[in-house]
Amino acid sequence: xxxxxxxxxxxxxxxxxxxxxxxxxxxxxxxxxxxxxxxxxxxxxxxxxxxxxxxxxxxxxxxxxxxxx
Numbered sequence: 001x002x003x004x005x006x007x008x009x010x011x012x013x014x015x016x017x018x019x020x021x022x023x024x025x026x027x028x029x030x031x032x033x034x035x036x037x038x039x040x041x042x043x044x045x046x047x048x049x050x051x052x053x054x055x056x057x058x059x060x061x062x063x064x065x066x067x068x069x
Contacts, residue, residue, distance in 0.1 A: 003064035004057070020045035 015022035026037040
C-alpha cells in the first residue's frame with residue numbers, strides 16, 4: 001500500500017489538491033476514456049475516478065511494481 005501511495009504522490013506532484021489539473025492525469029484520462037482533457041472539470045474527474053477505481057488501483061499496483069512512476 002505504501003508503494004501505491006508513493007505512486008499517487010508522484011503522479012499528482014504539484015497538483016495534489018487539484019489532481020484534475022495535472023497534465024499527466026488529464027492526458028491519461030483523455031487517452032483512456034476519450035473525455036476531452038481541456039474540458040475536464042473536477043466533477044468529471046471525480047466521477048471518472050470513482051467509476052474506474054478498480055482499474056486505477058490495478059494500474060497503480062502495476063506501475064509501482066514496475067517502477068514506472
